[in-house]
Amino acid sequence: MSDPAWQAWAQQLATGIVLVDARLRLRWLNPALVEELELGVRHPLGQPLTLLFADGDEAAARAARVLAAQRPAQWRAVSLAAASGREIRADIALQPFDGGLLLEVHVLAEPLAASSPLSATLRGFAHEVKNPLAGLRGAAQLLQRRVDNDDLQALAGMIIDEADRLGALANRLLHHDGAARLGPVNIHQLLERLADLLQAESAPPQWRHDYDPSVPDLRGDADRLHQLLLNLARNALEAGARTLTLRTRVEHGVRLGERMLRTALRLELIDDGAGIPAGLRDSLFEPLVSGRADGTGLGLALSREIAREHGGELRGASRPGETVFTLYLPLERMHEH
Known part of the structure; x- marks a missing residue:
């Protein structure tokens, strides 16, 4: 490309960018699109635009x-x-640029099965967090070596462990092994791990546990489910919650959209924070929607994607003094695999 500054900017985007010349041949693609289209070592530059489309002739005519x-x-x-050979659905914005066309490719999220890679939203998030995670881990290692206090060393070790967990999760999302790694998950152990982690906060919340001891193990990816729960808990704390209640129940005959689950886990995270602003309730799980000026709007969108990846659903409801996020996950999967 003729503008190095523009190219450097576009290389950082999670959105796909394509530049074609006046003959509709590929001049440049940013890394996000190269990865999405699994081009790998194939060198698409100089190839016709038709290379990128399932119906290349129609796309070329429209372009x-x-x-x-x-x-x-x-x-x-x-x-x-x-x-x-995989088909990917996307919305595309085209505009004349530098004698050719600039295409901005927004990949559409699709319903996710447990064996499918997560959507571009999650992969974009994974790409963005890798560098800050490395810096965070390095700082924690330095602190761990310099302090003599056992409690402080343990806290630094917790930071390192969380950074490693998130780094591994990001790597799996960014590469072709991004499918969920399913195995038996004890949901109560995940909830206790969450509580232990948030006790390290400067002002930890009060925890109330209301567990159903009959809840069996479910089939899922423990790291991704942990991230979902952590997102919900942090949202509650950022909304001013002082008390978090964790409730689990087994339910039968749960309808999720057009599907009926014979047996499901119902997990509720209840907080006493400020609640969900009325203007956001219909768009709560959309990417980039946030009730805070400094919010990214990714946490709840990612959490819902993880729930759907596991064949479940995440719902939110709020009234003054009480916000409830309810997670439904299938329990029969342990017996079907």
Whole structure:
């Protein structure tokens, strides 16, 4: 590309960027799109734009019309073709640029099965957190070596462990082994681990546990489910919650959309924080929606993706003084696999 500053900026985006020349040949793709399309060592530069689309001829004809008109255009739910043959649905914004066209590719999230890779939202998040995680881990290691107090060393060790867990999770999302790693998960052990972690906060919340001892192990990815629970708990604390209640129950005949679960875990995280702003309740789980000026709006969107990846669902409800996030997860999966 002719503008190194522009290219450096586009390389950092989780959104796919493509530049084609006047003959609709590929001049440049950013790393996010190269990864999404699984191009790997294939060198697409100089190839026709048709390479990227499931119906390449139609895409080329439409792109030619945009180029001739010299006006921006929006394509909805277009099918891209990954190198492996997998089709990817995306919305694409096109605009004339530097004698050719610039395409901004927004991959659409799809319903996720337990064996499917997570969506571009999660992979984009994983890409963004890797560098700060490395710095966090390095600082914790330095502290652990310099302090003599056993409690402080233990806290530094907890930071290192969490950084390693998140780093491993990010690596799995960013590479082709991004599918969930399913195994038996004791949900009560995950909840106790969550409570122990948040006790290290400067002002830890009060915890109330209301566990159903009959809840069996479920089949899931423990690290991802831990991240889901951590996101919910941190949201509650950031909303001013002082008390968190964790409740588990076994339910039968749970309807999730068009599906009926014979047996499901119902896990509720209840807090006494400020609650969900009325204007956000309909869009609560959308990416980049946040009730805080400094919020990223990713936590709840990612949490719902993880729930759906496990065949479950995450719901939220709020009234003054009480916010309840309810997680449903199938329990029959342990017996079906």
